[in-house]
Amino acid sequence: MAVRPILWSVSLFSTSLIVSWFIFEIICRVFVDNGMHYHLEMWKYSLRLKEVSPYAAIGHEHIANGDEVLMGVRVRTNSDGLRENGRAVANSESVRVLMLGDSITFGWGVDERNTVSAQLEEHFEKSLGPKVKVLNSGVGNYNTAMEVAWFTKYGLAMLPDIVVLNIFINDAEPTPIYSKINWWDRYLYSRVIFFGALDTVSRRLLGGSDWRSYYDSLYEEDSAGWLKMKNSIAKLADLCDEKGIKLIFVNYPELRQLNPYPFRHINTKLSALASQNKVPYIDLLNSVDMYNPETLWVSIPDPHPNSLATSVFANALNIKLMREFPEVF
Template sequence: MARRRRVLRAATVLLSLAAAAMAMEVALRFWGAPYYRFNNRSMEYYTNPRGYHSPLREEGRYTIYGLEYRATEEGYRLPDAPARARPDGQALILGLGDSFLFGRGVRYADLYATRLGDALRHEGCGTGVRNCGVVGHDLPQILDTYRKEASKKRYPLVLYGFTLNDFGLPAKVFGSDLIDINNGGNVFDRLRSASKLYDLIRRSLDKLRLHRVVIEAYHQAFRGEDAAAKFEMFRRLRREVEAREGALVVVLFPLLYDLRHYPFQDIHEKLAAFCEKEGIPLLDLLPAFSRYEAEELWANPTDHHPNETAHGIAARELHDFLVKNALVPRDCAGP
């Protein structure tokens, strides 16, 4: 008899838990955060919330969205339409950076480098920006890019679009690195798509991992001997630009994560102190971006590169910064 009561009690508890789980599942289907489908081709999306991207192909019952990119052999971004290609031989401004400058998820005409060049031309300055951003490049490769481009031509102004992963991360970050949700270490989970309750549990675990692993990895990148070596490389870039009678300007992009309670403010302050000491003009975009929710500036829910809105903000802020600090090349009509 006692055993039967224990079995009934256990069954009652299990049924209650199952009922509660079902109720939570139903509620989360109405009010829970969405789990977006993705593949591991970083420039492809299963959603098109702003209607900005183009359909690339059909994949079963899904439409795959994205953009058609054109690039040089070096990986530099080219205008989307060949007929509209602008010659950059007269460009006096050199842009250095990674996928943020390349403009992943953004049309060529909307890139901050393109918009800056357009604004300068509108004001009678005959120069543009030579966009030498390459997806995946970090500081050592960016320095190499500068040396290669500067050997061909003198640039009075060099813009370095700096992102917080340019110093490299000390360990492989699997899953979200706060930029690529669909990177190679992150795999679409069909069970998360099927169950909102399971997705909530996984989302909570992912948030813990973000704080324990990912955010800490970014902070570690700016500490110790490796960081000291990267700062020295930064100095070398500044010296080489100045040796060629140019000016280096750093445009600091924040990671598009929790901008109002930003966990990387100390890194920005460290970079600002370094640039001030080295005499490098620095434009920090965090104040301008923090007027928005991070989600408003994402290229896509699964791609947290800056979107066309963010590029527009960057172009305006950079233009005003250059004008205010008299950094626009004087001979802007070209040689």
Template sequence: MIKIRFPFKYLLVVVFSILIFLLVGEVLIRLYLHSRIIYDIEMSRYSMAAKADSPNSKIEHVHKPNVRGKFMGVHLRTNSDGLRDDEYPVGKTGKYRIIFLGDSLTLGWGVEEKDTFEKILESKLNQIRPTEILNFGIGNFNTEQEVNLFLEKGLKYEPDQAVLFYFINDAEPTPKKSKLWFLGYSQIITFYWSRMHAVINRFVPSTSFGGYYSNLYREDQPGWTQTMESFSALKKICAERSIKLQVVLLPELHYLKEYPFKKEYQQVSALLAALGIEHLDLTPFFKNIENPMELWVAKDDAHPNAKAHRLIAEDSFDMLSKPLQGKA
């Protein structure tokens, strides 16, 4: 029997060559991306620079305090409590106080802070009475995470009103941190993984875009169960503390004329109605938009841009302003 020897020094040469390739590739890809903005890279950078683990498994991650960075071409800062907002004292301040709960859309991903619907609404509501809005939006959050963040960090601010901005993927189960999270520091790995994923999705049959979201809302799905339980818990705590609770359903911006998730949003609306939570579905307000991409942050990123944020603020203003005017 012939034994094949593979000298250890050859193994070292292979390993060393791979490391050199990755190092050179990392430098080159960073130079390439210096003048380009790619969604997957920017979201990975945001996750590594702005997020920290939470000991609460129902929250999973939070924003680090006092972050200063530029992601998706816009500036992003957090205050000492990890909010993309100004500093606010805990307890009552004499102003009407609202907390906005949500994910990256509420955070204002890809939009300058002054152009977010939070800041626009804060300005408009201040014309009615002195008002401050605290932005609790965090990227990659679902309803369970948003509600538990409110319970853990929001109640100390003693809000008069809480508004949860709901998105179609909020019924996803709360994710667990990947054991390979550290690979996010490498832009070359992130870049080629996202390109490979795009190619696979193009040529290998898989669950459709609409099918994936629709499946989230089956009664046997754990994410939907978490969502129902979270809304119930949020309603209970707000009722106990006399906090006015409202929910705004935000549209998915790929298909607006023939919205593919009417059934799913009707399901969410039915749940909210059964719980006695005032809510507003914004999708009908967007149905006359001819080209949805004019509302996107970028060609590869369908997060709402500054124009879309203005529309969200305008269309939700009437409902959100009612409590300030004693109409709710």
């Protein structure tokens, strides 16, 4: 006889939970999603502009001919999956600079004309005329190993004269393994908000790894991601040398704290890695360390470089490339 009240209580609780979650989902869609919520916009990016690559080493790729608005800016990919203002790669440019990288190279949160690649091309055009094409192959959530795999499979066919390996501190992360996207992951805004908030709480209040200690852990000598990054960089250096392609490493700073910068020891490791592979190297920290960090962010709390930061980076990179490879230009 006591079973019926228990079933009724369970049913009432389950119904209340479903209704509450439904209301939460509506709140997330109507009020939270303002087009600038970092977790939601990254989720939309992964669903609408990315697909799992047929090559496991690459992980994921941009879809061809995508067109979305993310973080308040239009994002288009061309037929090669590059963020190239909707244009396919032509074969007529005199000099080609291929930018390998992640969301920073891609230009997360900045307009097409304000990516580092687009502004770098504008610098070249002002000094050299329209003889240089800068190709932006940046893809969000890539690491160095994925970038090198992408270059080996696709980038070589674009016949670059110069390859710029754009490095960010999280490039020593392991390559993700993908599983089939379920219904909850594909459609529920509330799930993105809930787990994003849960991650923040765990880091701040429950002793989870903060961003400083997390990045430090990536560069421990026995870290699998760091070892793979070093092997991939050596492979890229050898490949470019074999093909007669100029190669340069560019290190972008983590913009949450610039002075004092907490990762100079990691920059030293990256500089040594460049020297070991006989590749020119530029550390862009020096170009922005006098700024208030938040003035360089896409939004608070998203520390991706905004148009001011990308402008400073492009200017520094332009000067370095012109000095390093005068014979190319």
